[in-house]
Amino acid sequence: MKSQRTITRLRRIEGQVRGITKMLEEDRYCIDILHQMQAVKAALARAESEILKDHASHCVEDAIRSGNSEEQRGKVAELVDLFDKLKR
Amino acid sequence: MKSQRTITRLRRIEGQVRGITKMLEEDRYCIDILHQMQAVKAALARAESEILKDHASHCVEDAIRSGNSEEQRGKVAELVDLFDKLKR
Amino acid sequence: MKSQRTITRLRRIEGQVRGITKMLEEDRYCIDILHQMQAVKAALARAESEILKDHASHCVEDAIRSGNSEEQRGKVAELVDLFDKLKR
Amino acid sequence: MKSQRTITRLRRIEGQVRGITKMLEEDRYCIDILHQMQAVKAALARAESEILKDHASHCVEDAIRSGNSEEQRGKVAELVDLFDKLKR
Numbered sequence A, B, C, D: 001m002k003s004q005r006t007i008t009r010l011r012r013i014e015g016q017v018r019g020i021t022k023m024l025e026e027d028r029y030c031i032d033i034l035h036q037m038q039a040v041k042a043a044l045a046r047a048e049s050e051i052l053k054d055h056a057s058h059c060v061e062d063a064i065r066s067g068n069s070e071e072q073r074g075k076v077a078e079l080v081d082l083f084d085k086l087k088r
Helices: A004-025 A030-066 A068-087 B006-024 B029-065 B069-086 C004-025 C030-066 C067-088 D004-025 D030-066 D069-086
Strands: none
Touching: A004 A030, A004 B006, A030 A068, A030 B029, A030 B069, A030 D004, A030 D069, A068 B029, A068 D030, B006 C067, B029 B069, B029 C067, B069 C030, B069 C067, C004 C030, C004 D004, C030 C067, C030 D030, C030 D069, C067 D030, D004 D030, D030 D069
């Protein structure tokens, strides 16, 4: 089970994005909208960090406990691949 | 008026975030969720770019046409301030 | 004239990059090297911010004082273009 | 041994940073300098990616082969910690 805290966080982000759509529809000032978007990006980064830690302590931990080298290599390859996407 | 294209884009991002919440609730694989989050961040970056261009061709353009130096300085200060937030 | 502080900062970054090359040659631990690279990226971001502020208070300020709308539009277009590159 | 390719890449980045210092000293146009800094950041990102892959195929691979769970957990914790720093 994913943490309830992360689910709550994502619901809040969804609300923030809806708020930005409303700001656009009400023709609010662009710079205020762009600052709101920075807040959404920061909130997404915090959620990412939680999900990754959850992944490390569950899925990756299972692979470590299994003692199965192939499974472990698979987990490492996934993390390296994700890291590559992240930097963009 | 903000462009309808940007509003549509934000609505789609809202749907993507809702999809991620659902993935979390259904306990989907963390790495798949993290890849979805990269897609949301890329979509937000495209929306930001559109909003900024809209800002340049409307609000900043108005300040240029006004010939009012103080107003122009204000617009530049806002952009520099936003740039500083962006890099985090 | 660019600020001496920024020039000093860039010389320090050059030294940090040389330090990373040395760490690679001495086959130091990858994770330590990667943390050093984060430090370089943070230092570059601070230098960028200084250069942009310098730009706003000199070149952009000159365009504002000139009262030349075409020149002002050119400065805005350059900033928007830079902003687009930044998000990668 | 770290790859010679990565060492060469870092030497080239060092040269690029020295070039930026020179541009500052010669009072070159700020926007041109800022574009050069984007090029350095992109080159650093490519080097990071190479070093991380090197890390995965050597240090992490050794931990997998060792069959030592504590060592494996240590490697995962380091990657999660690095990921957290990266997003800034």
